[in-house]
Amino acid sequence: xxxxLLQAYLDILDYDGMKSxxxxxxxxxxxxxxxxxxxxxxxxxxxxxxxxxQNLLLFGCYRLLYEVGKKLAFYLxxxxxxxxxxxxxxTVLIKTNWSVEIVExxxxxxxxxxENCVFCGEAGVPCNLFTGFLVQSLxxxxxxxxxxxxxxxxxxxxxxxxxxxxxxxxxKK
Amino acid sequence: MSDDVKEFxxxxxxxxxxxxxxxxxxxxxxxxxxxxxxxPTLGANIIRKDIHVEKINANVRLIMWDLAxxxxxxVIRSMYFQGCVGALLVYDSTRRAxxxxxxxxxxxxxxxxxxxxxxxxxxxxxxDLTEQRAVDTNEGQGFANEIxxxxxxETSAKYGENVEKAFENLVHNxxxxxxxxxx
Numbered sequence: 001x002x003x004x005l006l007q008a009y010l011d012i013l014d015y016d017g018m019k020s021x022x023x024x025x026x027x028x029x030x031x032x033x034x035x036x037x038x039x040x041x042x043x044x045x046x047x048x049x050x051x052x053x054q055n056l057l058l059f060g061c062y063r064l065l066y067e068v069g070k071k072l073a074f075y076l077x078x079x080x081x082x083x084x085x086x087x088x089x090x091t092v093l094i095k096t097n098w099s100v101e102i103v104e105x106x107x108x109x110x111x112x113x114x115e116n117c118v119f120c121g122e123a124g125v126p127c128n129l130f131t132g133f134l135v136q137s138l139x140x141x142x143x144x145x146x147x148x149x150x151x152x153x154x155x156x157x158x159x160x161x162x163x164x165x166x167x168x169x170x171x172k173k
Numbered sequence: 174m175s176d177d178v179k180e181f182x183x184x185x186x187x188x189x190x191x192x193x194x195x196x197x198x199x200x201x202x203x204x205x206x207x208x209x210x211x212x213p214t215l216g217a218n219i220i221r222k223d224i225h226v227e228k229i230n231a232n233v234r235l236i237m238w239d240l241a242x243x244x245x246x247x248v249i250r251s252m253y254f255q256g257c258v259g260a261l262l263v264y265d266s267t268r269r270a271x272x273x274x275x276x277x278x279x280x281x282x283x284x285x286x287x288x289x290x291x292x293x294x295x296x297x298x299x300x301d302l303t304e305q306r307a308v309d310t311n312e313g314q315g316f317a318n319e320i321x322x323x324x325x326x327e328t329s330a331k332y333g334e335n336v337e338k339a340f341e342n343l344v345h346n347x348x349x350x351x352x353x354x355x356x
Binding site: 015017018056058061 | 184
């Protein structure tokens with residue numbers, strides 16, 4: 001997981017950008033870890049340190065975070081997978097007090113509810129990294145030429161859960 | 174006077190052609206060090222510095238993006254600007270071409286990708302190389318006025334001359350624009 005995240009930073013921010021996040025996280029010792037092992041265990045402290053550093057340095061960079069999320073989807077599940085499986089597996093890969101659940105599924109749309117998102121940094125701001133991850137994962141799971149659009153809503157969830165949001169996904173040819 | 178400390182987060186970018194000394198300026202500002210050997214930045218160096226502005230009792234978290242000057246980053250660079258409020262536009266005072274691209278490339282990028290009106294300072298770096306000067310102070314100042322830069326500062330990243338002043342002035346100018354400091 002951590003290496004997939006580093007690879008995603010590398011693609012979007014290049015080597016110095018990735019190192020900047022690791023330096024802020026005080027984890028420069030893993031700057032040359034490259035082998036992505038989607039089944040590997042997560043070193044939680046490192047993961048959280050990286051996410052904290054990312055959200056500090058990439059403050060306000062919603063487009064970049066979205067692109068990092070898309071790349072993370074690629075590196076975690078390079079061959080694609082059924083979207084429902086990915087939604088289940090991501091919470092197994094990162095086992096903490098968060099939940100990701102498909103609460104509504106229609107022919108051309110879906111609603112996903114995310115509670116206590118582990119990638120979120122700023123209360124009240126939709127998590128673009130995990131949004132990018134889900135959009136890309138869905139796109140890969142759909143037949144070719146489908147375009148996925150999304151809208152996000154924080155206000156429908158309880159105020160006591162600042163890192164929770166609802167993601168509405170629609171797709172069309 | 175209120176004891177409340179104000180908090181700000183400012184993202185700034187350091188722009189200019191390859192090898193004008195963008196990374197060296199930041200290294201000098203953060204670590205008071207200078208590396209003789211040139212290593213091009215790959216993508217973006219992103220560095221945080223927390224400062225206190227005594228005059229208005231404010232803490233400012235400065236997120237500095239040192240963007241690679243190479244052309245291969247032209248496409249992705251637009252995304253790096255999001256959320257930015259200020260810039261140091263840097264040229265190498267010994268290479269005239271780098272002075273000219275401030276207007277034709279870097280300022281244009283900044284104005285194009287920074288949606289809100291941003292604050293920028295023109296920096297003429299490498300003034301320690303006096304024998305090789307290609308852009309003099311008057312010309313730099315005149316150009317800064319022409320492009321409406323909020324300040325013009327000549328620096329030596331090698332010896333630390335005016336480096337702190339460059340970053341501090343940018344922060345002050347941003348605060349002025351926000352109405353937090355008197356003009």
